[in-house]
Amino acid sequence: MLEPYIEYMHIKDAVKETGFVVPAGEGDGHIEEILRRFAKKEGARILSVEPHLKVFTGLKDLEKDDTGTTKMGKFVYPDNLASFAEACTACHALAEKAQPVRYGIIGVGNMGSSHFNYYFEGQLQEMRLVAVADTDPVRLEMVKDQLDNILCFNTAEELMDSGTCDAVIIAVPHYFHPIYTMYALNKGLHVMTEKPAGVYTKKVREANEFAAKSDKVYAIMYNQRTNCIYRKLRELVQGGEFGEIKRVNWIITNWYRTQAYYNSGGWRATWAGEGGGVLLNQCPHNLDLWQWICGMPNKIQAFCHEGKWHDIEVEDDVTIYAEYPNGATGVFITSTGDAPGTNRLEITMDKGHIVCENNKLRLYKLDVSTKEHCATSPNGFGSPKGVWSDVETDGWNPQHVGVLNAFAANILRGEPLVGRGEEGISGLTISNAAHLSSWLGRPVELPLDEDLFYNKLQEKIANSKAKKEIKDAVAQNMADSFGN
Amino acid sequence: MLEPYIEYMHIKDAVKETGFVVPAGEGDGHIEEILRRFAKKEGARILSVEPHLKVFTGLKDLEKDDTGTTKMGKFVYPDNLASFAEACTACHALAEKAQPVRYGIIGVGNMGSSHFNYYFEGQLQEMRLVAVADTDPVRLEMVKDQLDNILCFNTAEELMDSGTCDAVIIAVPHYFHPIYTMYALNKGLHVMTEKPAGVYTKKVREANEFAAKSDKVYAIMYNQRTNCIYRKLRELVQGGEFGEIKRVNWIITNWYRTQAYYNSGGWRATWAGEGGGVLLNQCPHNLDLWQWICGMPNKIQAFCHEGKWHDIEVEDDVTIYAEYPNGATGVFITSTGDAPGTNRLEITMDKGHIVCENNKLRLYKLDVSTKEHCATSPNGFGSPKGVWSDVETDGWNPQHVGVLNAFAANILRGEPLVGRGEEGISGLTISNAAHLSSWLGRPVELPLDEDLFYNKLQEKIANSKAKKEIKDAVAQNMADSFGN
Numbered sequence: 001m002l003e004p005y006i007e008y009m010h011i012k013d014a015v016k017e018t019g020f021v022v023p024a025g026e027g028d029g030h031i032e033e034i035l036r037r038f039a040k041k042e043g044a045r046i047l048s049v050e051p052h053l054k055v056f057t058g059l060k061d062l063e064k065d066d067t068g069t070t071k072m073g074k075f076v077y078p079d080n081l082a083s084f085a086e087a088c089t090a091c092h093a094l095a096e097k098a099q100p101v102r103y104g105i106i107g108v109g110n111m112g113s114s115h116f117n118y119y120f121e122g123q124l125q126e127m128r129l130v131a132v133a134d135t136d137p138v139r140l141e142m143v144k145d146q147l148d149n150i151l152c153f154n155t156a157e158e159l160m161d162s163g164t165c166d167a168v169i170i171a172v173p174h175y176f177h178p179i180y181t182m183y184a185l186n187k188g189l190h191v192m193t194e195k196p197a198g199v200y201t202k203k204v205r206e207a208n209e210f211a212a213k214s215d216k217v218y219a220i221m222y223n224q225r226t227n228c229i230y231r232k233l234r235e236l237v238q239g240g241e242f243g244e245i246k247r248v249n250w251i252i253t254n255w256y257r258t259q260a261y262y263n264s265g266g267w268r269a270t271w272a273g274e275g276g277g278v279l280l281n282q283c284p285h286n287l288d289l290w291q292w293i294c295g296m297p298n299k300i301q302a303f304c305h306e307g308k309w310h311d312i313e314v315e316d317d318v319t320i321y322a323e324y325p326n327g328a329t330g331v332f333i334t335s336t337g338d339a340p341g342t343n344r345l346e347i348t349m350d351k352g353h354i355v356c357e358n359n360k361l362r363l364y365k366l367d368v369s370t371k372e373h374c375a376t377s378p379n380g381f382g383s384p385k386g387v388w389s390d391v392e393t394d395g396w397n398p399q400h401v402g403v404l405n406a407f408a409a410n411i412l413r414g415e416p417l418v419g420r421g422e423e424g425i426s427g428l429t430i431s432n433a434a435h436l437s438s439w440l441g442r443p444v445e446l447p448l449d450e451d452l453f454y455n456k457l458q459e460k461i462a463n464s465k466a467k468k469e470i471k472d473a474v475a476q477n478m479a480d481s482f483g484n
Numbered sequence: 485m486l487e488p489y490i491e492y493m494h495i496k497d498a499v500k501e502t503g504f505v506v507p508a509g510e511g512d513g514h515i516e517e518i519l520r521r522f523a524k525k526e527g528a529r530i531l532s533v534e535p536h537l538k539v540f541t542g543l544k545d546l547e548k549d550d551t552g553t554t555k556m557g558k559f560v561y562p563d564n565l566a567s568f569a570e571a572c573t574a575c576h577a578l579a580e581k582a583q584p585v586r587y588g589i590i591g592v593g594n595m596g597s598s599h600f601n602y603y604f605e606g607q608l609q610e611m612r613l614v615a616v617a618d619t620d621p622v623r624l625e626m627v628k629d630q631l632d633n634i635l636c637f638n639t640a641e642e643l644m645d646s647g648t649c650d651a652v653i654i655a656v657p658h659y660f661h662p663i664y665t666m667y668a669l670n671k672g673l674h675v676m677t678e679k680p681a682g683v684y685t686k687k688v689r690e691a692n693e694f695a696a697k698s699d700k701v702y703a704i705m706y707n708q709r710t711n712c713i714y715r716k717l718r719e720l721v722q723g724g725e726f727g728e729i730k731r732v733n734w735i736i737t738n739w740y741r742t743q744a745y746y747n748s749g750g751w752r753a754t755w756a757g758e759g760g761g762v763l764l765n766q767c768p769h770n771l772d773l774w775q776w777i778c779g780m781p782n783k784i785q786a787f788c789h790e791g792k793w794h795d796i797e798v799e800d801d802v803t804i805y806a807e808y809p810n811g812a813t814g815v816f817i818t819s820t821g822d823a824p825g826t827n828r829l830e831i832t833m834d835k836g837h838i839v840c841e842n843n844k845l846r847l848y849k850l851d852v853s854t855k856e857h858c859a860t861s862p863n864g865f866g867s868p869k870g871v872w873s874d875v876e877t878d879g880w881n882p883q884h885v886g887v888l889n890a891f892a893a894n895i896l897r898g899e900p901l902v903g904r905g906e907e908g909i910s911g912l913t914i915s916n917a918a919h920l921s922s923w924l925g926r927p928v929e930l931p932l933d934e935d936l937f938y939n940k941l942q943e944k945i946a947n948s949k950a951k952k953e954i955k956d957a958v959a960q961n962m963a964d965s966f967g968n
Contacts, residue, residue: 247737253832308811317813340848374742378744380744384823386823471536
């Protein structure tokens with residue numbers, strides 16, 4: 001309650017159980033958290049250390065309790081210098097640990113603005129926003145209006161060159177994701193890239209290989225992985241209790257978009273600017289969840305319809321048929337032209353069947369494996385018995401904030417990420433394979449022929465009639481519309 | 485209540501409104517229906533005509549009412565001969581009209597037995613079962629145990645040659661359907677064939693052309709068309725209120741079958757005996773409903789997995805992708821290996837969206853066409869508004885009995901059939917196209933290359949490892965396992 005008014009603090013730390021006084025940060029006083037919160041305030045922070053930490057005459061009387069001992073335990077020093085040195089060491093360690101991740105947002109358009117707001121609303125305890133970059137001065141002005149001391153840069157490169165950040169969030173058009181990822185890692189910055197990891201796996205593989213040689217954290221904004229429904233679903237499917245997957249059907253069409261949406265950004269829905277339509281823009285989360293929950297298919301045949309519901313050159317209606325190494329099959333249907341649209345995912349396994357719809361999980365648990373029942377039942381028509389139930393989840397769904405807090409915790413303490421950047425290539429592989437299969441009119445086997453996809457994409461760009469300015473080849477100089 | 489005890493009836497007929505006495509069958513006495521029910525009793529029926537129908541002396545006194553007139557109206561005859569002749573004509577006409585359709589069942593296996601039961605339970609008012617044919621004497625014996633006077637034949641041909649029936653129900657393995665259809669029509673018999681109309685459209689087309697030259701009724705057992713849910717769905721989709729179809733997805737996997745099922749009949753699940761698996765056996769209704777509700781696609785790509793869940797040589801797992809002339813797309817997923825399985829059909833239209841699941845229809849009615857909203861809304865993300873509602877139906881779902889009663893009514897009075905036999909080719913075309921596409925590993929355009937499908941099917945039969953005895957080429961001599 002009084003937090004906003006604090007200007008000065010006198011810190012002592014102790015262990016509650018024993019009552020021993022200890023150097024700051026080694027006790028139960030939550031000194032690290034207190035310092036971290038204090039550090040988030042505007043302006044420089046100062047920690048001073050008192051020079052009289054030797055056990056002085058009279059301390060015994062001051063500190064002794066009923067047992068006649070002092071509570072200094074092992075922390076009794078021979079002289080002032082020794083105790084002062086110990087206190088300084090403790091303070092340094094604390095300050096180091098309490099330091100939030102200083103980060104910059106590259107691109108404060110739709111997604112970048114949301115990232116700004118998560119910070120501004122105080123939801124990111126271990127991150128401090130110090131800089132933003134955008135090619136649009138109006139957007140920079142809007143940020144500055146809200147946060148006085150923020151550093152503003154006109155290009156992504158200037159921000160990354162500035163040495164003011166420990167990490168960056170990349171929230172610019174897709175083509176730039178792997179490019180800026182590599183640029184940032186090269187500058188010793190941790191990276192959180194927005195999805196998709198890129199437009200084509202050839203480039204994302206390059207970024208992944210680059211990241212493998214870096215000691216910095218490379219993460220991807222797979223915020224849907226934080227959804228309790230999908231986490232629980234993955235746990236059920238991968239837990240093994242229900243046996244192998246037989247079939248997965250996902251109809252995900254509840255993201256209707258108007259023509260105005262596609263007209264809103266110059267890079268949108270063009271081969272040169274975005275590199276695809278619904279697969280690259282709306283679906284990356286779902287393509288990731290699909291493989292995160294069910295594993296990667298080994299064969300894809302897709303039917304992508306370009307400009308079917310909108311005046312755009314890229315696909316806005318897709319049906320993907322997939323086959324898995326174990327023989328299972330899958331169908332993934334998406335579009336930005338359906339209203340009200342459907343989001344229904346069903347997964348059939350040997351001993352269970354799960355339907356995920358309307359933010360609910362319904363599980364049919366079979367008493368016996370279908371495979372076994374098939375082989376042993378003398379009855380021709382009887383289905384193996386089972387029971388339907390509603391599946392409970394932990395209800396936790398922190399989305400972007402959860403991903404960013406995990407990112408900071410990973411940087412600071414090595415805690416697990418929600419999505420490692422390297423994993424971004426999996427969903428993108430499905431996306432690229434779907435495009436390629438549709439363009440070729442035949443099934444595409446995985447691993448994907450990444451060069452073939454790249455070449456076909458370049459043909460699409462070359463034959464594009466859309467008057468768009470962004471070209472991948474000159475991306476670093478042409479960051480003139482990112483953030484839209 | 486007294487119906488079973490009636491041995492003799494004295495018939496008079498009159499018009500209620502005017503009170504006029506009229507020749508039997510021309511009044512409101514339901515004489516035709518009474519005679520029809522009377523005729524259903526075992527043994528020969530006799531109609532006799534009284535010879536004293538002249539207006540006799542004293543009739544005036546007997547019949548006159550308060551107005552002083554008789555109620556004989558125009559039916560006053562000059563002499564006995566004239567009135568007797570008139571009465572005989574009326575009785576003949578009545579007897580002709582009241583005559584139920586005499587029919588035979590070819591094959592009293594699974595489906596044929598059900599057909600027998602519908603009759604035995606008295607659900608078919610306008611049909612009289614007079615004969616059955618089956619190659620299995622045990623089955624014939626079972627029928628005879630229940631119906632003393634029934635004629636039993638050891639082959640379909642003997643029954644059709646016997647001249648005892650007006651119509652036949654063909655309930656034998658699929659290959660025989662078009663063959664017996666033509667045989668029956670050639671013998672002047674009306675035909676109700678079980679689904680599917682045949683195994684390959686080339687043969688069914690032959691039957692259709694044969695039927696076109698016949699004046700007999702050719703019908704198909706599309707009993708699911710009588711289901712109020714599907715009738716209502718068709719009405720909603722074809723009514724035009726919701727604009728064009730954009731997408732249709734049908735997951736229909738709730739017909740789990742065990743290995744024992746496939747082992748139960750020698751012809752089952754073989755290329756030679758059945759000509760396919762789930763597409764030919766479980767799906768014909770749904771493939772028909774699909775086209776009946778949504779129209780015919782013009783392009784099919786399918787993925788049929790043979791012997792995936794069972795030890796059979798034909799497909800038991802199928803995913804069909806379809807495209808329609810207007811650009812709409814469809815997916816149809818089926819299998820006999822899933823438990824508990826799903827039956828969920830959703831149809832997306834320009835101004836409406838319908839979900840059919842758990843015997844319920846849910847409709848989302850949009851206030852404005854998606855096409856129009858897309859073009860005119862200044863908002864990028866807003867979906868057009870609409871309202872969900874549960875759709876009411878008439879609740880009528882007479883299934884096989886409904887189809888058979890309509891069949892009789894069509895024969896007797898030209899009332900509409902539930903399914904014309906000629907329509908059977910549509911669903912089968914989708915089925916054949918799905919097989920062909922899967923075998924070729926590429927999309928198949930419609931109209932189907934029927935010769936190509938036929939040749940590929942013959943290859944499948946030739947390469948079959950299943951030891952089955954039925955061959956299409958010798959079908960008429962090899963009817964040794966129909967009825968299984």
